Amino acid sequence: MAGIVSYGAYVPWWRLSRKAIAPGGSGEKAIANWDEDSVTMAVAAGMDCLSDADRNSIDGLYFASTTSPYKESQVSTLVATALDLREETRSADFSSSLRAGTSAVRAALDAVSAGSARRVLVAAADCRLGMPGSTFEQDCGDGAGVLVIGNSDVAAEVVASYSVNNEILDVWRADGDQFLRSWEDRFIITKGYLRSMSQAISGVLKQAKLTPKDITRAVLYTPDGRRVAELAKEAGFDPKAQVQDPLAAAMGNTGCAYALMLLVAALEDAKPGDTILWASYGNGSDAFVLRATDKIGQGKGRRAMKKHLASKRVLEDYRTYLQWRRLLPMDQPRRPVMGNISLSAAWRERKQNLAMYGGKCQVCGTVQYPQQRICVSCQTADKFDPVRLYDKKAQVFTYTADFLDPIETPQVTAVVDFEGGGRCLLAVTDRVPNEIKVGMPLEVSFRKVFFERGIHNYFWKATPVRA
């Protein structure tokens, strides 16, 4: 039976204290660093998921987000390339809806059930922006969740799935809108969220021939930390015993990634035989009933939700957050702007730049990034084996903090040595400058280097190892 083969997640290292936004706020929300977006977070969650999984059986990658960096230009291809999936991988973007993540999961289930793909990786990521001062600003967090859908060796079978749609303009962004809009909240909760979710939940339970009491864990999308209790009561679940913690105080509502991330959190705790009800929201609802198999315990090495949530740094400074979101213009050093990227060169070097491939000399064994035509050590021409560096352990060889960098002040720049060979000059992100030391263990993370002339330019940076 089709189901979830493996999972991964990504929660940014940075959290913003809600008190920093306004007095009276409580808890934190996960916030993408200035060099992160839906693409980088999807790649990070994908790397988490694939850290112990086979890439070659993946025949499709679906990317879901309401905050894709491009209106036109597929992002799933970018994520697939960074995750080093084959060029024959089917790719599609799901967008414009909070339900895009679960819609992609349903499409993936259909594909693997029909036999047109062995496995499909669904990556959902979002970083939605609430206007400063709005409740959205308090509630919304950033993050990504990944599920690999397959037809064999599943960790959780999908027993039933059910969808309803509801033509309602409750929460939206029009083309060109930077911030979320919404209609009056009593209406949108009553006739939007509660109505559609209840409909889908009862529909899927009926299809699975189950009652609310049969459910071990109900994983429910919620606009904020409170509404889920209201829904649980209406749907017949015990909010305390049955409902998955919505992580409102630790992370916030991560948009179309939220349902996937909450499911990953539930799967981390699930035991074989557990029955999970899972429902998302957005112009209707997608609901699923899943049953954990004896393979549910696999993947303990992944960071998933627990380890990512535990590894954090709290930003107490709201001004920095506004700068990161480009909501507060700031003076910059008098240095030339980055840019002038060549798209033909970027295309030619896509594996080198996006999947961080270097070359290992077949004659002398020296690993070089990027791969050279002529070996730097033994001068042999064109005898290299490709080697992917991004999953290798790394450490600081030397470093500085550069106060003349045009984008980030200071930018920590390090010469990074990889285990097994390979050296690279990388920016160090998600770090505290004065904590960097020679020999410090590092890992690499896919980041947005800059945005110029309509081009989002992605590359790898180093980060201190997240626990």
Add this chain to the structure above:
Amino acid sequence: MPGIKDKVAIIGMGCSKFGERWDSSHVDLAVEAAQEAYSDAGVEPKDIQSVWFGTLFSGFAGPTLSHALKTQYIPVTRIENFCATGIDVLRNACFSVVAGAYELVLAIGVEKLKDGGYTGLPISSLDPDDTPKAFPQTAPPAMFAVYATRYFHDYGLSYEQGKHVLAKIAVKNHKHGTMSPKAHFQREITIEQAMNAPMIAWPLGLFDCCGVSDGAAAAIVTTPEIAKKRGKDYITIKGFGISCGPKEHILRQGYDWVHWEESVRAAKQAYDEAGVKDPRKEISIAQVHDCFTSTELITMEDLGLSKRGEGWKDEEADFFTLEKGGLPVNTDGGLKCFGHPIGATGLRMTYENYKQLIGKAEKRQVKDMKLGLAHNLGGAAGANVIGVAIVGRP
């Protein structure tokens, strides 16, 4: 008489495929040209003692090349002299050998233009004096078109007559390009196609303009003594000329705009050094800087290959074709069809002259080869740097 005639030899050359090399970087192009040159000369990369490297846009300074070829801590000097970079690279490499500083050096020019994201060159102004940035920012076709306009006017050619002359040049160079396996464009065109092509900068149309290409070319330079000992074919330098002018064309009324004084002067330097008295008779073939068909036309006169004002008659009479010409010009297709990767062009011209002189020009082979001339023009038309290199058998 000072000079370097026959004091330096070229024992091997290489040239990459020219064209839209989307799968290749400047490194790939440099490796392709250098490896052919090493192999042609029968030398190992480690035998090279110094490198002269030319590019206009594809990198900076010597390390661009040492990083590409992994040369082992030997000197690499980057030369940049606009589109005349290639000839100046060769000239400096040759001078170092004549001076006795080195015995085996590499001269290489590389240009990766197609990563620029623009049609044509990736910058707007070539004039460092243009501080107000208020003068019209003419792209190269317009810079050269104004010379064609004046040429038609001064020699009484109607638009149709002038276009017909230019079309003859385009047809000739396209024909030659079909005989060059490494050329960017390899198809013949007709006079009608050339004359009726879309206008780019009046009176120059699409087929009056050269290719914007990626490519690299390289030469291995040594002393004649070493070259002779090897017992293989080689060529020697007969004369070089490089000329940069004082910007007369735009600062002084009376400059005629139907010639480039820098070409005349560079040619004179090279002819004097080579001992050429009557170039139209003595030069066997010429590879000239046909960035535009009108540039070839004017250059024929500047080099003394045609009489002043009569270049158009020679073109009409097919005097410069491989097929029936008395003095074949742009035998490999020229910039027009072989392509124009800036830093490589002067070396590509010399590559063709070298192949012709050692009898390896295949379908293009010209008989009784004595002297091959390369004319390499850089800069905005009028504000030029022009290089001329004459090579021949030892």
